[in-house]
Amino acid sequence: MLRYPDGAERRCYLAWDGRAGDPSRMPYFERETAILAALSGPYHGSGVTVAPLVGTFPSHLALLSEFVSGNDRFPQAEDKAALARAFVGQLAALHRLDARNPAFAALGDATEPPASRIRANIAQWQRTNLSAGADPIYQVALAWLARNVPPDRGPAVVLHGDAGPGNFLFNGNEIAALVDWELTHLGDPMEDLAQIWVRSLIQPFVPMADVFAAYEAASGQPVDLARVKYHRLYFQLSFSVPSAALASGEGSSIGATGTGLLYGTMHKRVIVQSVAQLAGIAVTDPELPLCEPDWTDRFFATALADLRDDIVPAAGNQRAAAKAKELARLVKFWRMRASHGAAFDAAELAEIRALMPSAPANLKGARAALAEAIAADAVDFAAAVQLCHNRVVRETAIMADAMGGLATTWYEDLD
Known part of the structure; x- marks a missing residue:
């Protein structure tokens, strides 16, 4: 509760980034501050709802905003179709803002195509x-993206940057606030639609055909499906490569968790499948050898049974239970x-050495050599995609028991 000198409350x-000592986090803070200040001030009433900004504390990467009550769990919405239309309508309103206004200067250069x-x-x-x-999975995707950048359809617009279920609050069928603005930037409006599609791999939303129809109705602009598919892959690389x-x-312990393995494996599989589909390359699944477990398997089984039957039920708090489930995935x-x-x-x-006989005789070195060859356009692209596909099939098989439905999740077919 904020109390003013006159007694008003x-x-x-208060939201803060625990990585305040990391200078690389400052640009994210500056962008989020800029967009919230604009939408709380000169663009209040623009049709984009946010929690009004009250104050900022750059030294702690902290933002103070008015408290807005609302639910962020879209599956609990009473009328999902109506709520999705309201959300997409807010994105369309965001895209109509004048990106050249100095209020958005921290988001990028509005004159840059x-x-x-x-x-x-x-x-x-x-x-x-x-x-x-040097990972060949990312290099093969980046190589395709670099060769297929879509021509500009208009000037850059203001984007949310991480649009989709989980990043807005709602009450009934009304949007209470769009949240999590640290990835906001200027760009192609199809990016925000692509982000919804990628996020829906994990967090259920309405059919994308309904999203597109709502956007066209709210914006008056047609949705370019090919461009959205390009930006699906582009968005995945935007967080996968830095991570x-x-x-x-x-x-580093980053990603060395059960959840990190689970989502990392899922995203790599979807990235490779996307490249193959977008490039029109037919890939075939490798034959997986039948490997019998050895004498150590019973110890893994005992650990999993203990976690499931004794440790998780007896966990004294939610964090401990979550950590136990993380450990079970590992x-x-x-x-x-x-x-x-x-x-x-x-x-x-x-497989790598059959394609590249000069590759090192160890897997880490061979992967790096393949990645460098892809980047230099020194290896057959379709063959490289097939090798990446073989790898993600094997890695998914390793993680399948922990992944559940994420082992096969894929985008709905709209062609």
Whole structure:
């Protein structure tokens, strides 16, 4: 509760980033501050609802806003279709704002064509990946993106940057506030629609055909399906590559959790499947060897049974229970790696060296060599896609028991 000198009180919400000592977080803070200030001030009443900004504390990367009550769990909505239309209508209103206004200066250069910014980002992500663990899965996707940047359809607009279920609050069929603005930027309006589609892989939403129809009705602009599909892949790379680079640091624990493995495996599979589909490349599943578990398997089974039957039910708080479930995912991963890891690694290494005989004789080095060859356009692209597909099929098999439906989740067919 914020109390003023005259005794007036205002219920507020304080949000802060625990990484305040990391200078790389400041641009995210500045963008979120700028958009909230604009939508709370000169653009209040523009049709985009946010929690009004009260104050900022840059030294702590903290934002103070008015408290807005609302539910963020879309599956609990009473009328999902009506709520989705209201949300998409707010995105259309956001895209109509004048990106040239100085209020949005922190979001980017409004005179820069979206395609130019996209090319610059892709080039940066390629360099980032090559310098930090060079992964052929990301390089094959970035190579396709770089060769197929869609021509600009208009000037850059203001984007949410992470639009979709979970990032808005609602009461009934009304939007209470759009939240989580740290990825806001200027760009192609189809990006926000693509983000909804990617987020719906994990968080259920209404059919994308309904989303597109709502956007066309609210914006008066046609949805370009091919462009949205491009931006689905572009959006996935925008967070996957930086996250992988951070995880590759020596001693890093980033991504080394059951949830990190689960979602990382899912996104890699979808990335490769997207590249194959967008490039018109027919891939075939590799044959997976039948690997029998050895004498250690019963210890994994005991650990999983203890977690399921004793530890989780007896957990004294929600955090402890969540951590136990995280550990169960890791045990399931270790169990499959113990029985299948060596065979899968040997198969992948043999495939890379068959395509590139000069590749190193160890898997890490061979993957890096393949990634560098893809970046240099020195290897057959379709063959590289097939090898990446083989790898994600094997990695998904390792994680399948922990992934459930995420092992097969895919975008709805709108063609």
